[in-house]
Amino acid sequence: MKDEKTLLEEFQSKIDKGIKIEPKDWMPEKYRKQLIRMMSQHAHSEIVGMLPEGNWITRAPSLRRKAILLAKVQDEAGHGMYLYSATETLGIDRSELLEQLHTGKAKYSSIFNYPTLTWADIGAIGWLVDGAAIMNQTALAKGSYGPYSRAMVRICKEESFHNRQGYEIMCSLAFGSEEQKQMAQDALNRWWWPAIMMLGPSDDSSPNSDELMRWKVKMESNDAIRERFIDRTVPQADYIGLTIPDPDLMFNKETGHYKHGPINWEEFFNVIKGNGPCNKIRLKARVDADRNGRWVREATEAYAAKKRIVNS
Amino acid sequence: MEKDTQGTLWEVFVQANPGIPHKHVGSLHASDEEMALQNARDVYTRRKEGISIWVVEAKNIKASSPEDIGSFFEPANDKVYRHPTFYKVPDGVKHL
Ligand SMILES: [Fe+2]
Numbered sequence: 001m002k003d004e005k006t007l008l009e010e011f012q013s014k015i016d017k018g019i020k021i022e023p024k025d026w027m028p029e030k031y032r033k034q035l036i037r038m039m040s041q042h043a044h045s046e047i048v049g050m051l052p053e054g055n056w057i058t059r060a061p062s063l064r065r066k067a068i069l070l071a072k073v074q075d076e077a078g079h080g081m082y083l084y085s086a087t088e089t090l091g092i093d094r095s096e097l098l099e100q101l102h103t104g105k106a107k108y109s110s111i112f113n114y115p116t117l118t119w120a121d122i123g124a125i126g127w128l129v130d131g132a133a134i135m136n137q138t139a140l141a142k143g144s145y146g147p148y149s150r151a152m153v154r155i156c157k158e159e160s161f162h163n164r165q166g167y168e169i170m171c172s173l174a175f176g177s178e179e180q181k182q183m184a185q186d187a188l189n190r191w192w193w194p195a196i197m198m199l200g201p202s203d204d205s206s207p208n209s210d211e212l213m214r215w216k217v218k219m220e221s222n223d224a225i226r227e228r229f230i231d232r233t234v235p236q237a238d239y240i241g242l243t244i245p246d247p248d249l250m251f252n253k254e255t256g257h258y259k260h261g262p263i264n265w266e267e268f269f270n271v272i273k274g275n276g277p278c279n280k281i282r283l284k285a286r287v288d289a290d291r292n293g294r295w296v297r298e299a300t301e302a303y304a305a306k307k308r309i310v311n312s
Numbered sequence: 313m314e315k316d317t318q319g320t321l322w323e324v325f326v327q328a329n330p331g332i333p334h335k336h337v338g339s340l341h342a343s344d345e346e347m348a349l350q351n352a353r354d355v356y357t358r359r360k361e362g363i364s365i366w367v368v369e370a371k372n373i374k375a376s377s378p379e380d381i382g383s384f385f386e387p388a389n390d391k392v393y394r395h396p397t398f399y400k401v402p403d404g405v406k407h408l
């Protein structure tokens with residue numbers, strides 16, 4: 001049996017060579033724990049993320065929009081499923097993961113604790129929230145853990161439709177009547193900062209992630225991803241004549257990047273702690289769905305057991 | 313209250329096109345094989361990623377273990393004569 005030090009060296013050298021770590025391979029306990037935390041948080045976000053948009057499925061303005069929104073929300077359910085499965089390869093049980101969400105022990109993305117007040121919010125979510133998520137997920141697709149990285153590749157392929165359908169909604173509104181344009185601007189005003197914040201605390205306040213970077217659990221710093229998101233999104237807002245609600249936003253010619261104004265981190269941490277506008281209803285919706293669906297799960301098990309008897 | 317059920321774990325294999333092998337795509341939970349197949353369709357082939365799906369209960373798969381990788385695959389290591397490049401073909405001889 002090899003000692004811990006040799007195993008760790010071999011583990012690191014595989015990662016350095018770009019060889020993925022697979023479920024049965026040796027891995028440091030900290031690596032496993034951190035991945036379970038990150039991946040389950042990601043899975044929960046996909047699932048809870050269906051709620052704000054689900055709110056508008058019955059009120060979509062046309063059959064076309066309704067079919068698109070349904071497909072989009074269904075994709076998010078799929079993303080949750082890929083990620084729960086991938087997390088389970090690390091040796092944790094599905095019911096345990098759900099338990100952690102339902103008791104508030106596990107977190108999900110702060111962004112889904114904001115309400116969807118108008119149809120334009122559905123546009124803003126696809127454009128900004130899925131847009132920011134793509135930035136994060138394309139980085140994670142290069143991560144070292146095989147099942148997570150493969151799930152990310154799959155998810156990224158599906159996300160670009162989410163992003164485009166959102167921007168298309170924003171375009172229609174922004175080029176529509178004065179009222180529609182205002183509705184689009186209002187949605188941008190409310191979703192911009194939460195979208196900026198969902199990419200996580202700024203680098204100087206997030207505790208040292210050297211090890212996570214070395215292990216390719218984290219691929220890029222939050223601020224780097226945030227910068228890329230802003231650089232891509234600002235011209236898209238310009239094109240449809242909407243204003244980013246950041247008076248300090250400036251293009252820096254020397255660096256070639258936008259520089260944003262101060263972020264209200266107090267709001268971010270407050271939402272994470274459970275005090276956002278919708279934390280309670282989001283969690284209640286998930287707990288209710290789980291509780292109300294329990295008899296269905298039990299019935300399918302009973303049916304399966306009956307079939308086994310009949311067939312034997 | 314009794315422990316909640318999440319069904320059993322199934323591994324999913326999808327054949328993308330005719331003529332190529334099924335490939336592992338991930339896993340899911342279901343109560344029986346029919347449900348596993350339907351869930352696999354909904355979770356892994358929403359965009360025509362496949363024309364055929366296999367589902368196998370995860371507990372029925374026996375996998376080789378990474379620690380034994382050396383000794384397990386060792387028998388193939390010293391048998392270079394299994395490859396055509398091992399053999400000398402005289403100059404001028406063709407179609408061999
Ligand atoms: Fe997603």
Ligand SMILES: [Fe+2]
Nearest residue numbers: 076130159162
């Ligand atoms: Fe999405």
